[in-house]
Amino acid sequence: MLRELMRLYLCVLLSSVAWHNIGHIHWEPWIPQIFTHILRSFSLPIGKMQMSLEEYNPIVSTSTKWIIAMIGHGSSCLQYLRDLLIAVKNFYHPSNTGAFQKDLVEFILGLAQNFVDRVHLERTSRPVWFFAPLESYRLTEQDITDFVNCVKDYAFISIFNKDYTEEAAKTCKYLSILRPELIIPSIVEKHFSSIDSMTEPHRFTSIMTCLTHIARQIVQQTSAYSQGQIYVLPLLMSALPGIDLNDLEKTSVTLEFLDTILMLITCIDCSSAVNIRNDLTEIEKEVCLSTSNFDDFIVEFLKRIFQMIDVLSTDMSDAVTSNADVDIDDIMINWKLTTITFNIVQQCSSKIFHKIREKVIDFVSGVCLSSRARDIVSGLVEGLVKGNPVETLKYLMPKTCESIEKILNHSESTILLTDHKGDIELTWYLILFAELVHARGDALIIYKSMIMSVFRQCIHFINKNSYETIAHAVEHLLESLTHVYPIDYRLTVENIDEPFVDFLPIRAWGQYVDFNKLQVQFHIPNEDEID
Structure with missing residues (x-):
C-alpha cells in the first residue's frame, strides 16, 4: 500500500513539474518509459489473466497533464500517444465491460480537458503569478489538429458506453472547442442514423447527451467554423420524437437538449434578411x-406537449402518481418544460410569441386537468409569464379572474366555504391564477383590483387544495412585488424583430458575453408595489 501511494505521489509531482515548466525540461529520452508505465497503469485484462488493481497504481487522471505538457516543439509524445491509444483501442468498445473502462474513458477526457487548458493558457491568459510557457514551445495549429485527430475516434466509440456516456460527451465538447469542424459533422451524422434505430434505443439517448454538451459549438459562428448553424433546425425537428412518455430516459435527454440549444439561439424567422442584406x-x-421552419418547430413541439398532457390526464396515469420515481420524473419534466418555454418566449419574434400564447391559452381555457397534468400546464404558463409578462397577463389574467368569479357567483357561497371536497374547475383556475401573480411586479400593478377581488373571495375556503393554492398565490405575489431580481436573460439587447438591417440574430447565436459589457436589468420594487 505504501509503495502504491509513493508511486502515485511521484506521478503527481512529476506531472506538476512538467506542467509548470513547459519547454524547460527535455523529456524526450524518457518518453518510452513514461508511456510504458501509463499503459501498465490501465490494468487491462490480457488473455485469461486479469491484472490486479493493487499491483499497478491507477495514475491515469494524473498522467494526462504530464502527457499534454510534453506535446509540441517536435516532440515524439503525440506519436507515442497515438500508438498507446491504438494498442488499447479494442478495450474502448462498449462490449468490453470492466473496471478498466472507467480509466480508459477518463484518460481521453483528461487529455482533452488539459489540452484545452494549455491552449487557453498559451493564447488568452495573461499570467501574473502564474507561469508563461516559452514562445517556441507553444502549441501550433497543426499540433491542435493532430491531437484532435488522435483522440476523436476513441471519444466517438465511448459515447455508446452506457456507464460513461457523460464523460465521453464532455470529451467531445472539449475536442469541439478545439476543432469543431472535425467533431460536429460526425456526431450529427451519427444522430440522424440513430433516429430510426428501433433495436438500439440507447444510441439515440447517448447521441442526444453528446449533442447537448456540444450545443454551443453547433450554434456558434466563429471565424474558423460556422457550418454548424446549418444543423440547428434539422436537429430541433429530429429531436421532437424523443418526447415519449413510454421512455422517460429518452424524454429526459431530449428535453435537456432542447433546453440547452434554445437557450443559445433566437427563435426568429430571418429568411427575409436574404433579400435585405x-x-x-x-x-x-x-x-x-x-x-x-421555426414556426413548424413551435407548432410540432406544442402539439407533442399537449398530447403528453392528454395522456397524463387519464385515470390510468393518475393511478401511478404515488410512485416516488415517477414523481421525480414529473418534477424534472415540469422544470424542463418551464425553462424551455421561457427560453423560447424571451428570445422569439412577436409573431412566434403570439402563436405560442394563442395555442397555450386555447388549451388551458375551459379544461379541467388531472393533478399530474396540471403541474406541466402551469409550468408552460410560468414560462410564458416570466418570458413576456406584459403580453401574457394582458390575455390570461382577465380571463382567469373572470372564470374564478363566474364559478363563485354560480355556486352557493356557503357550499364552497363548508365543502371539504372543493371544486375541481375552481382549483384549476386558482392554480393558473397562482402562476400569473408570479409575474414581474410592475406588470401586476395594472391588475391590482382584479387580484385583490379574487383574494377576498377565496381566502375563506376550507378545501385543502384550494386553500394551499391561494397560499401559493399569496407567496408568489409577495415575492414578485417585494424582491429584487433580474428580469432579462436574452442573448442580446438589440431589437430582434424585423427588419434585419442593423442586426442579424443568427450572428448572436451562442456568443460569449464579456462580463464588463453586461447590461443586467433588475426589478426593483417601487412605492406602488410595496404599498
Missing part, C-alpha cells in the same frame, strides 16, 4: 432560409 455569406443565407 448584401453582406451575407453562403452559409448565412442557408441558415437564414432554414429559420423559416
Whole structure:
C-alpha cells in the first residue's frame, strides 16, 4: 500500500513539474518509459489473466497533464500517444465491460480537458503569478489538429458506453472547442442514423447527451467554423420524437437538449434578411432560409406537449402518481418544460410569441386537468409569464379572474366555504391564477383590483387544495412585488424583430458575453408595489 501511494505521489509531482515548466525540461529520452508505465497503469485484462488493481497504481487522471505538457516543439509524445491509444483501442468498445473502462474513458477526457487548458493558457491568459510557457514551445495549429485527430475516434466509440456516456460527451465538447469542424459533422451524422434505430434505443439517448454538451459549438459562428448553424433546425425537428412518455430516459435527454440549444439561439424567422442584406455569406443565407421552419418547430413541439398532457390526464396515469420515481420524473419534466418555454418566449419574434400564447391559452381555457397534468400546464404558463409578462397577463389574467368569479357567483357561497371536497374547475383556475401573480411586479400593478377581488373571495375556503393554492398565490405575489431580481436573460439587447438591417440574430447565436459589457436589468420594487 505504501509503495502504491509513493508511486502515485511521484506521478503527481512529476506531472506538476512538467506542467509548470513547459519547454524547460527535455523529456524526450524518457518518453518510452513514461508511456510504458501509463499503459501498465490501465490494468487491462490480457488473455485469461486479469491484472490486479493493487499491483499497478491507477495514475491515469494524473498522467494526462504530464502527457499534454510534453506535446509540441517536435516532440515524439503525440506519436507515442497515438500508438498507446491504438494498442488499447479494442478495450474502448462498449462490449468490453470492466473496471478498466472507467480509466480508459477518463484518460481521453483528461487529455482533452488539459489540452484545452494549455491552449487557453498559451493564447488568452495573461499570467501574473502564474507561469508563461516559452514562445517556441507553444502549441501550433497543426499540433491542435493532430491531437484532435488522435483522440476523436476513441471519444466517438465511448459515447455508446452506457456507464460513461457523460464523460465521453464532455470529451467531445472539449475536442469541439478545439476543432469543431472535425467533431460536429460526425456526431450529427451519427444522430440522424440513430433516429430510426428501433433495436438500439440507447444510441439515440447517448447521441442526444453528446449533442447537448456540444450545443454551443453547433450554434456558434466563429471565424474558423460556422457550418454548424446549418444543423440547428434539422436537429430541433429530429429531436421532437424523443418526447415519449413510454421512455422517460429518452424524454429526459431530449428535453435537456432542447433546453440547452434554445437557450443559445433566437427563435426568429430571418429568411427575409436574404433579400435585405448584401453582406451575407453562403452559409448565412442557408441558415437564414432554414429559420423559416421555426414556426413548424413551435407548432410540432406544442402539439407533442399537449398530447403528453392528454395522456397524463387519464385515470390510468393518475393511478401511478404515488410512485416516488415517477414523481421525480414529473418534477424534472415540469422544470424542463418551464425553462424551455421561457427560453423560447424571451428570445422569439412577436409573431412566434403570439402563436405560442394563442395555442397555450386555447388549451388551458375551459379544461379541467388531472393533478399530474396540471403541474406541466402551469409550468408552460410560468414560462410564458416570466418570458413576456406584459403580453401574457394582458390575455390570461382577465380571463382567469373572470372564470374564478363566474364559478363563485354560480355556486352557493356557503357550499364552497363548508365543502371539504372543493371544486375541481375552481382549483384549476386558482392554480393558473397562482402562476400569473408570479409575474414581474410592475406588470401586476395594472391588475391590482382584479387580484385583490379574487383574494377576498377565496381566502375563506376550507378545501385543502384550494386553500394551499391561494397560499401559493399569496407567496408568489409577495415575492414578485417585494424582491429584487433580474428580469432579462436574452442573448442580446438589440431589437430582434424585423427588419434585419442593423442586426442579424443568427450572428448572436451562442456568443460569449464579456462580463464588463453586461447590461443586467433588475426589478426593483417601487412605492406602488410595496404599498
